[in-house]
Amino acid sequence: MGFKSFNIGIILRVTLIIIVALIGNWIYLKYDSLVHGFFFLLLVSILTWNLISYCNKTNRKISRFLESIRYSDFSSTFTKDDSLGKSFRELNLSFNEVISAFKKTRAEKEEQMLFLRIMIQQINTGIISFDTNGKIGIINGAAKQLLQIPQFKDINDLGKLSNELLQVIKKLNPGNTFSFKVNTDLHLNFQSTVFIVDGEKWTLISFQNINTELQKKELEAWQNLTSVLRHEIMNSITPIASLASSLGTILSEDTTPLEDEQYAINQESFTDLKEGLFTISNRSKGLVDFVNAYRDFTNIPLPKLKKINIEDLLRNTSALFKSELSKDGIVLKTKLNDKPFEINLDQELIQMILINLIKNAKEALANSSKKEILLNAGIDTNHHAYIQVIDNGEGIVPEALERIFVPFFTTKKTGSGIGLAISRQIMNLHNGSLEVSSIPHEKTSFTLRFI
DSSP, rough: TTTHHHHHHHHHHHHHHHHHHHEEEEHHHHHOHHHHHHHHHHHHHHHHHHHHHHHHHHHHHHHHHHHHHHHHHOOOOOOGGGGGGGHHHHHHHEEEEEEHHHHHHHHHHHHHHHHHHHHHHSSSSSEEEETOOOOOEEEHHHHHHHHSSSOBBGGGGGGGGGGHHHHHTTTTTTTTTTEEETTTTTOOOOEEEEEEEETTTEEEEEEEEEEEHHHHHHHHHHHHHHHHHHHHHHHHHHHHHHHHHHHHHHHHSSSSEETOOOOEEHHHHHHHHHHHHHHHHHHHHHHHHHHHHHHHHOOOOOOOOOOEEHHHHHHHHHHHHHHHHHHHHHHEEEEEESSOEEEEEEEHHHHHHHHHHHHHHHHHTTSSSSOOOEEEEEOOOOOOOEEEEEEEEEEEOHHTTTTSSTTOSHHHSSSOSSSHHHHHHHHHHEEEEEEEEEEEETTTEEEEEEE
């Protein structure tokens, strides 16, 4: 019954066309008049066109509705058309509801987009997006303020600040992180990602000026280093100064002048003098060794990078300790968590780190019943390669864990406390990191992470 009015309209129009056609044909045959025949032919054509238009009214509505969707024109409305029946009223109502839903959705998206744009402009992190042709998509106020480039329409404009920085950014891979010092006041740390919009590749880079933070860290590092240097030097100089004063007292009080500018000293004083000079010699030698260790820390050579197979590196490092560790009942295992892969590194420097860490692990296992060291490597969830040295020894207490990489800090009775500091410095020169985690008497893990 929904199409009743519409069907009646079609029937009436078809019936009228047939009646007009029959009448016109009868008049033409009876009077043989071309004028009457042409008149009725024209009238049939008009009625036929009216019928076609009447039938196409729904198609036109659907076409207009789809065009509104296509061009995001949600200002269109559809009348009820009561004359065409209930189904057409329902169709128009559905069209209007869909248009309203699209209009609401677009309004919400525009609000979200406005919110995101405002948020991007308000944050202190510089943000720039650009396509494969270098055209800038988004650039926020923080980026303009940090880079100080008035007209920034193309990523190549970054060359006005630093051509070297521009070349590095053009070669960035998704997820890469790097820092770049532009001048004494501007040291930028960059991160990158890639996304696809409408089939087009865009690169998004975010960056911050870490100069202030670096200065704070540098000051903190100098304070820590100065504290350690003062402690170590005072530990050597104080007893030397005290002992030298005591020996001077012995020479002035326990010696007797003789003829020919000679002096006599009793056996006890001579022994004290001899032992005191020996102690001064040893402490002086220790102070020289300490200074040499400091020199080693500040003169690490730049790494000579080349592709190294990690499986081979683990195997060669394990072979160095195989016989030594077996004598102490220590089992050294190697494990590769991924298919064999290569890393750009300086093999000698990285192997030096691994040797130092394995020696530390060996010492930590001295009182353990089950002695195991695991040399482990793989790729983490951020696609960064890593190498781990894990032991189940006595571990590191939380208080020491915070200072373990501070130069000259050590929990051992012997040693300079410089090994881990040099190891971290080597990893920094590889643009990587050296991290530690420890659960006392359960597990200690040192991780070399290559970024």
